[in-house]
Amino acid sequence: MTAIFNIIAPVFLMIVVGYAAMRRSLLTAGQLEGIGKFVLRIGMPMLVFNALATKPFAQTFKPEYFFAYSGASVLSFVAGWQNSRLRGLHPTLAALNGLGFGMSNSGFVGYPLLLMALGSSAGGYYAMNVMTENLLICLPLFILLDLSQGQHRSWGQVLRQAGKTLLTNPIIQAMPVGLVFSFGLLPLPVFAERISGMLASSSMTLALFMIGASLCGISLRDCKPADMLLVAAGKLMLFPLLMFVLMNALGADKETLFAGMLFAAAPIPSLYPLFGSMHGFAKETSGTMLLVTLLSLIPISLVLYVWQPV
Numbered sequence: 001m002t003a004i005f006n007i008i009a010p011v012f013l014m015i016v017v018g019y020a021a022m023r024r025s026l027l028t029a030g031q032l033e034g035i036g037k038f039v040l041r042i043g044m045p046m047l048v049f050n051a052l053a054t055k056p057f058a059q060t061f062k063p064e065y066f067f068a069y070s071g072a073s074v075l076s077f078v079a080g081w082q083n084s085r086l087r088g089l090h091p092t093l094a095a096l097n098g099l100g101f102g103m104s105n106s107g108f109v110g111y112p113l114l115l116m117a118l119g120s121s122a123g124g125y126y127a128m129n130v131m132t133e134n135l136l137i138c139l140p141l142f143i144l145l146d147l148s149q150g151q152h153r154s155w156g157q158v159l160r161q162a163g164k165t166l167l168t169n170p171i172i173q174a175m176p177v178g179l180v181f182s183f184g185l186l187p188l189p190v191f192a193e194r195i196s197g198m199l200a201s202s203s204m205t206l207a208l209f210m211i212g213a214s215l216c217g218i219s220l221r222d223c224k225p226a227d228m229l230l231v232a233a234g235k236l237m238l239f240p241l242l243m244f245v246l247m248n249a250l251g252a253d254k255e256t257l258f259a260g261m262l263f264a265a266a267p268i269p270s271l272y273p274l275f276g277s278m279h280g281f282a283k284e285t286s287g288t289m290l291l292v293t294l295l296s297l298i299p300i301s302l303v304l305y306v307w308q309p310v
Helices: 002-023 029-053 063-086 091-102 106-118 122-148 155-167 170-182 190-215 225-249 254-265 271-278 282-295 297-307
Strands: none
Touching: 002 106, 002 190, 002 297, 029 106, 029 122, 029 170, 029 190, 063 091, 063 122, 063 225, 063 254, 091 122, 091 225, 091 271, 091 282, 106 122, 106 190, 106 254, 122 155, 122 170, 122 254, 122 271, 155 170, 190 282, 225 254, 225 282, 225 297, 254 297, 271 282, 282 297
């Protein structure tokens, strides 16, 4: 139990530090925005680049993990989206709930946890998550959000806008650059490996701090408990269950199963309330993210207890 605590405590205590700093007004909203831009536009892209560029592709890419994580993500996304539609929720909120069911906070929570548990091999799993989450979750989400606005644009216009949004993401742009070195087309300069590693390391701490700061001020009052608990169950129970079934079906080894289950148990990403606030559902998505983040301690602890490699 001490080993589990030593992995979980630094991550969630850093979230608490971010919350306390914002609660005591040690940071302004503008300063927090600047930290967020650094993490998303510099730190996390460098993390993806470093994870890919420093290892041969054959060591980084594990088909059984990639296809299991992709399958669990897509099935969970569809379940959340369709369930919300059947319950009569607004099409925009239904699409957002698909994200709530089917996308983990891989970069800000899952990766730091896995890094402390496995070491440098965690980067390869995170790089595969980035491919799944951006191509198979974010792209359909952008399309559904666009269609839910009722602007009657053609499919071509919708797809072009979604593709543009995706391709201008610095995290996506870092992938082909990293793959150049991963495939051995060019040798990776030592200085590039070191500076990308430094930037990647700094982004993890700031990312956790940001999560805590962004949770400050969120209230569960006026939120619908049934809606929040449904998203929490989808993210923290359905997604891990699907991941477990698919990983075993594809013959994943113990380390790969552990990595997949830990990422699946991670809470909802900050994109959920971000897109929620942009589309008029800030209250619903922020309250749900707070609840899921708190509850995620249970499945994360369980995964570490049951599957962590000795």
